[in-house]
Amino acid sequence: MGLFDRFKKGLQKSRTTLAERLGSVFRSRKLDESVYEEMEEAFIAADMGVETAMALVENVRTLARKKRIEQAEELPDLMVEAMSAMLSEADSDMNFAAEGPTLVLVVGVNGAGKTTTIGKLANYYLQQNKRVLLAAADTFRAAAIEQLLAWGERAGCDVVRHSQGADPAAVIYDAIQAGRSRNADIILCDTAGRLQNKTHLMAELAKIHKVAARELPGSPHEVLLVLDGTTGQNGLNQAKVFKEVVDVTGIVVTKLDGTAKGGIVVPIVHEQGIPVKWIGLGEQIDDLQPFDARAFAEAVCRP
Amino acid sequence: MLEGLSSSLQKAMGRLRGKGKLSEADVAEAMREVRLALLAADVNVKVVRDFVERVRERAVGQDVQKSLTPGQQVVRIVYEELTELMGGSQARIQMASKPPTVIMLVGLQGAGKTTAIAKLALSFRQHQHRPLMIAADVYRPAAIDQLHVLGKQVDIPVFDMGTDTSPVEIVRQGMQEAERQGADVVLVDTAGRLHIDEDLMAELDDIKSAVEPNEVLLVVDAMTGQDAVHVAETFHQRLEVTGVILTKLDGDARGGAALTVRAVTGCPIKYVGLGEKIEPLEPFHPDRLASRILGMGDVLSLIERAQERIDLEKAKEMEERMRSSTFSLNDFQEMFRQVRNLGPLDQVLKMIPGMNKLKGIENVDLNDKRFLRMDAIISSMTAAERLDPSVMNASRRRRIANGSGTTVREVNQLLNQFEQTQQMMKRMSGMGKKMGRRSAMNAIKSMGGLGALGGMKDASQLADLEESLTSKGTSHAPRQRHHRAKKKRK
Numbered sequence: 130m131g132l133f134d135r136f137k138k139g140l141q142k143s144r145t146t147l148a149e150r151l152g153s154v155f156r157s158r159k160l161d162e163s164v165y166e167e168m169e170e171a172f173i174a175a176d177m178g179v180e181t182a183m184a185l186v187e188n189v190r191t192l193a194r195k196k197r198i199e200q201a202e203e204l205p206d207l208m209v210e211a212m213s214a215m216l217s218e219a220d221s222d223m224n225f226a227a228e229g230p231t232l233v234l235v236v237g238v239n240g241a242g243k244t245t246t247i248g249k250l251a252n253y254y255l256q257q258n259k260r261v262l263l264a265a266a267d268t269f270r271a272a273a274i275e276q277l278l279a280w281g282e283r284a285g286c287d288v289v290r291h292s293q294g295a296d297p298a299a300v301i302y303d304a305i306q307a308g309r310s311r312n313a314d315i316i317l318c319d320t321a322g323r324l325q326n327k328t329h330l331m332a333e334l335a336k337i338h339k340v341a342a343r344e345l346p347g348s349p350h351e352v353l354l355v356l357d358g359t360t361g362q363n364g365l366n367q368a369k370v371f372k373e374v375v376d377v378t379g380i381v382v383t384k385l386d387g388t389a390k391g392g393i394v395v396p397i398v399h400e401q402g403i404p405v406k407w408i409g410l411g412e413q414i415d416d417l418q419p420f421d422a423r424a425f426a427e428a429v430c431r432p
Numbered sequence: 433m434l435e436g437l438s439s440s441l442q443k444a445m446g447r448l449r450g451k452g453k454l455s456e457a458d459v460a461e462a463m464r465e466v467r468l469a470l471l472a473a474d475v476n477v478k479v480v481r482d483f484v485e486r487v488r489e490r491a492v493g494q495d496v497q498k499s500l501t502p503g504q505q506v507v508r509i510v511y512e513e514l515t516e517l518m519g520g521s522q523a524r525i526q527m528a529s530k531p532p533t534v535i536m537l538v539g540l541q542g543a544g545k546t547t548a549i550a551k552l553a554l555s556f557r558q559h560q561h562r563p564l565m566i567a568a569d570v571y572r573p574a575a576i577d578q579l580h581v582l583g584k585q586v587d588i589p590v591f592d593m594g595t596d597t598s599p600v601e602i603v604r605q606g607m608q609e610a611e612r613q614g615a616d617v618v619l620v621d622t623a624g625r626l627h628i629d630e631d632l633m634a635e636l637d638d639i640k641s642a643v644e645p646n647e648v649l650l651v652v653d654a655m656t657g658q659d660a661v662h663v664a665e666t667f668h669q670r671l672e673v674t675g676v677i678l679t680k681l682d683g684d685a686r687g688g689a690a691l692t693v694r695a696v697t698g699c700p701i702k703y704v705g706l707g708e709k710i711e712p713l714e715p716f717h718p719d720r721l722a723s724r725i726l727g728m729g730d731v732l733s734l735i736e737r738a739q740e741r742i743d744l745e746k747a748k749e750m751e752e753r754m755r756s757s758t759f760s761l762n763d764f765q766e767m768f769r770q771v772r773n774l775g776p777l778d779q780v781l782k783m784i785p786g787m788n789k790l791k792g793i794e795n796v797d798l799n800d801k802r803f804l805r806m807d808a809i810i811s812s813m814t815a816a817e818r819l820d821p822s823v824m825n826a827s828r829r830r831r832i833a834n835g836s837g838t839t840v841r842e843v844n845q846l847l848n849q850f851e852q853t854q855q856m857m858k859r860m861s862g863m864g865k866k867m868g869r870r871s872a873m874n875a876i877k878s879m880g881g882l883g884a885l886g887g888m889k890d891a892s893q894l895a896d897l898e899e900s901l902t903s904k905g906t907s908h909a910p911r912q913r914h915h916r917a918k919k920k921r922k
Contacts, residue, residue: 176657240542271581279573324683361474361657363685
């Protein structure tokens with residue numbers, strides 16, 4: 130199955146709901162103000178937020194004027210164009226260390242899917258014949274370490290861990306030492322879920338970041354914020370605060386195989402300039418895919 | 433929580449408040465703000481449309497009441513409609529007439545089911561029930577371990593059969609185990625699943641018919657966006673959900689999901705989850721949340737918490753001492769401890785009316801650790817020093833700083849604060865009679881004139897209160913709060 134089909138299949142539900150809404154709007158209608166109003170509401174209903182929805186509609190309107198389009202049926206093309214332009218404002222490629230291990234820090238709120246994402250990332254890189262090491266720095270939640278161990282076993286890589294309640298920064302420290310001595314290519318670090326308004330937990334995260342930067346210069350090479358695809362406008366807050374504290378370099382959107390549209394990523398890219406790098410389309414170990422702005426926009430907008 | 437929505441609604445309402453008479457244009461303007469605020473809070477598009485329409489109808493054709501200005505009346509209508517939208521009065525758990533009562537938790541992945549179930553079990557035990565938790569999540573790695581760890585933490589038994597048995601068989605045997613143990617409440621943890629996953633939804637059906645639960649509770653993440661509608665609708669159609677647990681409300685999510693879920697499914701929200709620490713779940717009070725949204729604070733919850741957690745004897749003793757103005761550092765320390773018992777300070781402050789309107793309140797460092805440090809400083813003083821801080825000289829201050837692992841500056845700060853508090857106490861003991869003798873409240877009086885707000889219940893009183901808070905500050909409460917906030921920022 131090609132990448133695009135996969136995207137399309139995974140996003141089937143998001144596609145049908147937005148497309149269903151818009152299908153009736155686009156069918157044999159002249160392009161007037163009411164079409165744009167309904168388009169705006171559909172964008173809002175896809176969690177894109179009022180401001181971004183308005184900005185997107187404005188972009189579509191400009192495109193339509195430039196191309197002298199009069200029938201509503203031609204709008205989907207323009208929507209894809211406008212949305213993928215907005216999503217491509219930031220670069221979606223992963224950064225790697227020039228030499229030595231690449232350290233990827235995975236952060237996010239509770240229940241976003243961090244541990245699962247790490248399991249899938251590990252599998253992805255193992256298949257590319259990279260040596261992967263996992264660091265179980267979620268020392269807070271009950272059985273989080275066991276969960277990561279299960280993923281490590283499933284994917285087939287080592288897990289550096291301490292016991293529950295240990296200092297997460299110390300786990301990262303050990304993981305870096307182990308990564309060096311075992312010649313790992315990639316170290317994937319799990320962290321405990323934290324709500325972005327908990328100052329002390331965010332301070333803990335800053336410390337983890339600091340320790341990584343000190344022990345492995347240039348790291349973390351990637352800080353991935355895992356975002357539940359069902360998240361609403363709060364996702365924007367999450368992106369903002371996590372970016373301030375640990376300088377997030379990319380977003381992973383998970384759980385997009387439901388009816389959730391993940392529309393919140395559009396304002397995040399647009400307003401915070403953080404690119405989306407991965408997208409989770411299901412529960413299987415290989416259901417995590419690199420993000421493709423065009424494919425995402427196509428899948429979401431095309432009726 | 434929800435303060436984002438609350439502040440934008442307040443902004444919209446602020447414009448109306450000063451008016452003597454409302455034109456249709458005034459109402460339309462305010463309604464646009466309400467709409468934007470609700471949308472930004474992730475309330476579903478359709479729900480917002482209906483809500484705004486209802487409020488507009490009532491606001492324009494309003495029956496004039498003498499006691500309220502039209503502006504206040506709009507605030508009141510929004511408040512009432514918000515309460516209504518979230519489900520009227522508080523909904524309780526239906527207990528089985530013949531035990532055990534069976535409660536099943538369902539929801540999407542990562543909503544917080546396992547954490548919620550442990551908290552729920554703890555709530556039941558607090559009310560003298562004997563709960564048993566059944567671990568039927570055989571899919572997510574280590575989900576069963578997680579429930580076991582939590583079960584051990586709160587000392588409540590967990591039944592599991594590993595991951596190789598089907599969930600239906602697990603709950604069947606679990607029910608027998610419950611009977612054997614004499615458990616009167618059985619809580620079933622199910623695996624998180626997408627509402628469109630046909631196989632897993634069918635499995636829930638089977639579990640449901642195997643245990644015949646009294647309650648099927650849908651666990652919803654407060655951060656959920658517009659999709660909350662689909663999730664709630666599908667689970668409800670399939671399983672006849674009887675209630676909702678709204679989790680992660682301690683975050684800064686505006687929690688529009690709460691407004692949506694009830695409106696769309698008709699299922700009441702029964703509990704809210706605040707934080708990952710295993711504490712009993714808080715019952716959901718729609719009216720209180722509505723007043724919180726309107727920036728009226730959640731005084732009722734605060735009072736309840738105070739009654740639950742403040743030691744009445746000690747509070748009374750302290751009250752006596754305050755009146756006789758022999759307030760010493762010992763009492764100061766005791767006061768911290770009592771206030772700390774109320775819960776994390778930022779949560780407590782948000783319950784106080786008008787608090788979220790104070791500029792810069794978000795930036796105030798409400799780290800509870802400061803309390804710990806102050807506690808340590810006082811503990812490092814001699815008995816004589818605590819009774820009479822005027823003996824304090826440089827060498828004593830140094831000794832205290834060393835003993836408590838702090839700096840002389842921090843010791844000085846604490847002494848200053850003590851002095852200020854002492855003066856405030858003197859003023860307050862004068863006012864004590866006016867404020868009604870709620871002795872439990874005395875311990876936290878210094879955080880705002882809460883005693884005066886104690887008996888407030890219905891909407892019109894709240895509207896009046898809102899008015900008095902925003903007017904020039906004839907009541908003593910806002911002034912003291914400013915005072916306090918300034919102190920904190922130092």
